[in-house]
Amino acid sequence: MWTIIAVLALLLIAASCARKVLSAGPDGQPRDCLIIAHRAGAGLEPENSLRAVRRAMELGVDAIEVDVRLTADGELVVCHDATIERTTNGRGRVDEMSIEELRQYRIVDAAGEATDEPLPTLGDVLWAVQGRTRVLIEAKRTKDAEQMAKALINEIALYGASEWVAVQSFDGELLEHIHRLGHPCELEKLFYFKLPLVPIAYDGGLVRFSQSKYDYISSFNFNYKNLSPRLVEKVHSYGKKVKVWTLDAPPKKPLPAVDGIITDRPDLWKK
Numbered sequence: 696m697w698t699i700i701a702v703l704a705l706l707l708i709a710a711s712c713a714r715k716v717l718s719a720g721p722d723g724q725p726r727d728c729l730i731i732a733h734r735a736g737a738g739l740e741p742e743n744s745l746r747a748v749r750r751a752m753e754l755g756v757d758a759i760e761v762d763v764r765l766t767a768d769g770e771l772v773v774c775h776d777a778t779i780e781r782t783t784n785g786r787g788r789v790d791e792m793s794i795e796e797l798r799q800y801r802i803v804d805a806a807g808e809a810t811d812e813p814l815p816t817l818g819d820v821l822w823a824v825q826g827r828t829r830v831l832i833e834a835k836r837t838k839d840a841e842q843m844a845k846a847l848i849n850e851i852a853l854y855g856a857s858e859w860v861a862v863q864s865f866d867g868e869l870l871e872h873i874h875r876l877g878h879p880c881e882l883e884k885l886f887y888f889k890l891p892l893v894p895i896a897y898d899g900g901l902v903r904f905s906q907s908k909y910d911y912i913s914s915f916n917f918n919y920k921n922l923s924p925r926l927v928e929k930v931h932s933y934g935k936k937v938k939v940w941t942l943d944a945p946p947k948k949p950l951p952a953v954d955g956i957i958t959d960r961p962d963l964w965k966k
Contacts (some may be wrong), residue, residue, distance in 0.1 A: 696831055701863070720794075722764075722937050727954065728917060728953060728954060728955060728956060729758055729829075729938070729954065729955035729956070730756050730757050730758075730955075730956055730958065730961050730964040730965050731756065731757060731758040731759070731760050731831055731938070731955055731956065731957045731958065731961075732747070732751035732754075732756045732758070732759045732760060732958070732959075732961045733748035733760050733940065733941050733957045733958055733959045734747070734760065734761065734762065734775060734959065735748045735750075735759050735760070735761055735820075736750055736751045736754075736756075736959065736960075736961055736962075737959040738943060738958075738959035738960040739751075739959075739960065739961075739962060741782070741802045741803065741804050741805070741810060741812070742775065742782060743761050743762060743773045743774060743775060743782070743802075743814075743815070744810070744812050744815065745812060745815050745819060745823055746800050746810070746812060747822050748761075748824065749822055749823065751828075751961060752824070752827055752828055752946050754961050754962055754965045755828075755829060755965050756932070756961045756965055757794050757828065757829060757955075758828060758829035758830065758831050758861075758955070759820075759824065759828060759829070759830050759831070760830075760831040760832075760833060760957055761773045761817070761820055761830065761831075761832060761833070761862075762774060762775040762832075762833045762834055762835055763817050763833070763834055763835065763847070764777070764835050764837070764963075765789075765791065765839070765842065765846060766789060766790065766793055766794045766797060766835050766845050767790060767791055767792055767793050768793040768794060769796035769842065769846060770793075770794040770816060770846075771817040771818070771846050771847065771850055772789060772794060772797055772814050772815070772816055772817070773814060773815045773816065773819070773820055773834075774789055774814055776789075777789060777790070777835075779792075779797065779800060779814070782802060782803060782814075783800040783801060783802055783803060783809075783814060784800055784801050784803055784809045785797075785799065785800030787918060790823055790837070790838065794816065794867060797813070797814050798813040798814065799813075800813065801812070801813060802814060816849060816852050817832065817847075818853070818854065819845050821850070821851075821854040821856050821860070822854065824859075825912075826856070826858070826859045828859070829859050829861065830856070830859065830860045830861075831860075831861050831862075831863055831883070831929070831957075832847065832861070832862045833858060833862075833864060833885070834847060834861070834862055834863070834864040834866065834869055835864070835866075836864075836865065836866045836869070836899075837866075837869070840866060840868045840869040841872045843869055843872075844869055844872035844873040844876055845872075845876065847862060847873060848873060848876055848878060848879060849875070851880055852878050852879055856880070857879035857880045857906060858880075859941070860880045861881040861882065861913070861914075862878070862880060862881075862882055862883070863882075863883035863885050863914075863916055864883075864885060865885040865886075865898045865899050866898075867884065867898065867902060870882050870884060870911075870912070873922060874911045875906055878903055881913040881914070882911060883910055883912060883913060883914040883915070883938070884898070884909055884912045884914075884915050884916065885898060885916050885940075886904075886915060886916070886917050887899075887917070887918050887921060888917060888918060888921030888922075889904055889917070889921075889926055895947045906933045906935075909935075912935065913935065913936060914935060914936035914937065914938055914954065914955070915935055915936070915937055915938075916937070916938040916940060916955075916957070917937065917938075917939055917940075917943070918937070918939070918940060918941075919939035919940065919941070919942045919950070919956075922939055922951060922953070923951065924936070924951040924952070926950040926951075927952060927953060931952075935950075936954035936955065937953045937954055937955075938953060938954060938955035938956070938957060939953050939956055939957065940957035941957055941958060941959060942956055942957070942958050943958055943959050943960045943963065944960065944963050945963060945964060
């Protein structure tokens with residue numbers, strides 16, 4: 696049943712994308728739109744590295760997005776994948792290694808050559824930023840959502856970062872844990888798309904999409920290919936923001952009036 700609904704929804708999305716009349720400000724870009732460096736600016740420097748964080752700050756981005764995972768000993772390390780093969784010169788699963796084991800390896804650049812930088816911890820990133828720009832933390836799915844929630848709350852509080860940090864995730868359970876535990880920062884919900892005409896969205900699974908369910912969420916963040924002006928208007932009517940991912944070069948046609956663009960190439964937007 697759900698599979699049929701999802702397939703029909705994808706067909707409807709594809710059809711609606713072809714009919715979109717996109718709206719924007721007079722300069723062709725959405726008004727008050729934040730430019731957010733995806734994986735700290737993965738199109739410019741090794742992704743999720745402190746080097747990328749520093750480059751993004753030099754560019755004057757409005758926010759830096761990084762991915763965090765829990766290590767085997769409960770530390771928060773900045774790494775997108777569940778394993779470290781693609782982004783470092785090591786091998787293994789993040790959740791099966793201690794932070795000490797992970798720090799033995801080095802991040803690799805676009806050519807696959809090892810840099811002198813180990814995987815940073817979330818604390819390393821927060822210390823490097825120190826409120827000079829905002830940080831958007833993507834909390835990856837984990838076996839223990841409550842443990843992840845507690846670790847994030849503690850780390851954000853430790854660095855006094857609640858005013859300039861937000862946490863986003865595809866994992867609704869994780870965000871709910873942070874909310875119930877008394878979150879110190881804004882929470883944002885990631886989706887691939889929302890189905891047309893019905894209150895269902897896809898975040899890796901089909902979930903109910905409603906204002907009441909996500910009353911504590913400050914922003915709904917969608918794949919840019921699956922976003923219509925009507926959905927942006929609806930979310931804005933809830934008093935929520937909308938961000939899109941992952942859009943690199945500015946498009947030829949203006950975007951809907953979104954509040955943030957998450958991009959691997961912030962240099963193409965921050966001129």
